[in-house]
Amino acid sequence: MMWSWIAANGAQIWQLTWxxxxxxxxxxxxxxxxxxxxxxxxxxxxxxxxxxxxxxNVIYAIPALALFIALIPALGLTDTxxxxxxxxxxxxxxxxxxxxxxxxxxxxVRQAATAMGYGxxxxxxxxxxxxxxxxxxxxxxxxxxxxxxxxxxGQLIGVSxxxxxxxxxxxxxxxxxxxxxxxxxxxxxxxxxxxxVGIRRVLTPWMARS
Amino acid sequence: MSFFTYAWDxxxxxxxxxxxxxxxxxxxxxxxxSILPLLIAAVIGIPAGVAVGHSGRGAVFVxxxxxxxxxxxxxxxxxxxxxxxxFSFLTWLLPLVxxxxxxxxxNAYEGVAGVEPGVRDxxxxxxxxxxxxxxxxxxxxxxxxxxxxxxxxAIFVVATATIAAYIGLGGLxxxxxDGLSSYQYGPxxxxxxxxxxxxxxxxxxxALLSRLIVPAGLRGQGKTE
Numbered sequence: 001m002m003w004s005w006i007a008a009n010g011a012q013i014w015q016l017t018w019x020x021x022x023x024x025x026x027x028x029x030x031x032x033x034x035x036x037x038x039x040x041x042x043x044x045x046x047x048x049x050x051x052x053x054x055x056x057n058v059i060y061a062i063p064a065l066a067l068f069i070a071l072i073p074a075l076g077l078t079d080t081x082x083x084x085x086x087x088x089x090x091x092x093x094x095x096x097x098x099x100x101x102x103x104x105x106x107x108x109v110r111q112a113a114t115a116m117g118y119g120x121x122x123x124x125x126x127x128x129x130x131x132x133x134x135x136x137x138x139x140x141x142x143x144x145x146x147x148x149x150x151x152x153x154g155q156l157i158g159v160s161x162x163x164x165x166x167x168x169x170x171x172x173x174x175x176x177x178x179x180x181x182x183x184x185x186x187x188x189x190x191x192x193x194x195x196x197v198g199i200r201r202v203l204t205p206w207m208a209r210s
Numbered sequence: 211m212s213f214f215t216y217a218w219d220x221x222x223x224x225x226x227x228x229x230x231x232x233x234x235x236x237x238x239x240x241x242x243x244s245i246l247p248l249l250i251a252a253v254i255g256i257p258a259g260v261a262v263g264h265s266g267r268g269a270v271f272v273x274x275x276x277x278x279x280x281x282x283x284x285x286x287x288x289x290x291x292x293x294x295x296x297f298s299f300l301t302w303l304l305p306l307v308x309x310x311x312x313x314x315x316x317n318a319y320e321g322v323a324g325v326e327p328g329v330r331d332x333x334x335x336x337x338x339x340x341x342x343x344x345x346x347x348x349x350x351x352x353x354x355x356x357x358x359x360x361x362x363x364a365i366f367v368v369a370t371a372t373i374a375a376y377i378g379l380g381g382l383x384x385x386x387x388d389g390l391s392s393y394q395y396g397p398x399x400x401x402x403x404x405x406x407x408x409x410x411x412x413x414x415x416x417a418l419l420s421r422l423i424v425p426a427g428l429r430g431q432g433k434t435e
Binding site: 063162165 | 211212213216277278280281282283284285286287289290292293294365368369372373376377383386387390395398399401402403405406409410412413
């Protein structure tokens with residue numbers, strides 16, 4: 001390790017870290033916003049479920065690098081390209097969890113809400129979705145961690161992120177740079193994960209703190 | 211021109227199908243580079259996951275692994291090894307094995323740990339030894355999830371092998387990496403299309419496999435992830 005390199009390149013490292021945050025954090029959030037309505041539809045109309053799951057599995061099987069490349073004619077070598085691709089992957093992880101979360105709401109809970117005079121929409125928003133939060137959050141966590149890590153692959157098509165440290169470090173035969181990239185990406189992913197766990201605790205105060 | 215026209219034009223050029231580094235050769239190479247690490251990961255991951263699921267010891271570690279292994283950037287791991295070892299057998303094999311173990315281990319664990327206590331008790335009550343309980347009851351019941359783990363790892367290995375072309379590995383990633391460095395979109399798109407087809411075939415293979423080897427009474431229990 002050459003600690004002096006880190007000190008000398010602080011500004012650049014910070015800039016790459018910031019790019020990696022933008023590329024990694026935005027996709028799961030957009031993914032969540034799209035997954036909620038999709039999952040609600042699929043949980044409600046059962047015939048919608050098997051085709052959704054198949055599509056989701058097939059998209060998730062596509063290697064990230066291949067998806068970035070497929071989007072080049074439409075979106076170019078841009079941040080948008082990587083964000084759109086990672087959003088698609090996020091959908092694949094979050095949608096099944098939204099469905100599973102909503103389906104896992106105990107019938108007795110649903111019936112109690114109905115008996116108290118809740119309409120379908122109010123029951124969905126104030127009872128079913130909150131009960132489904134832990135499962136949905138499980139999907140969001142996987143999407144967030146993968147997305148922050150996969151954003152670095154975008155560097156292979158020239159989209160700047162901490163992946164730059166990998167490519168540059170390899171070309172210059174300079175392990176320090178690669179270690180910095182590895183540690184920062186893993187730290188970012190784990191920090192984002194911890195924040196999501198914290199948010200889940202706030203949203204589900206009735207759950208045991210485990 | 212769209213991605214598919216570029217890809218199709220390149221894939222259908224007959225020159226790309228002959229000689230060294232041709233499409234059929236790279237497809238076979240890609241499969242070879244993927245199968246070996248997957249097998250090694252399965253040999254390590256399945257027994258370990260089953261053992262943890264059966265005994266309950268180490269469960270916390272496995273559950274945390276399930277969430278955190280995705281944080282490891284594969285590109286970073288590959289270039290780090292390349293810097294230290296140059297391009298060797300271990301440079302590509304080691305990261306692929308390391309990254310393929312967690313999904314296999316975690317799903318095998320979840321499959322076995324999720325066996326209903328009643329079923330476990332019945333097996334014990336029928337006089338089965340611990341070994342028999344594991345091999346005749348718990349593993350067959352966990353089979354759908356074990357296959358999901360293998361499938362997730364297989365998909366992951368195929369994708370990572372593509373990236374490993376950057377440090378010199380053969381396979382379909384060669385077309386992509388070489389095309390990118392020479393600014394030719396044809397082979398890049400064509401290589402990407404072939405990788406996608408390969409990944410979808412792997413998915414289909416596991417769907418077929420689970421139909422063939424999962425006991426009829428257990429079908430439809432595998433979940434995504």
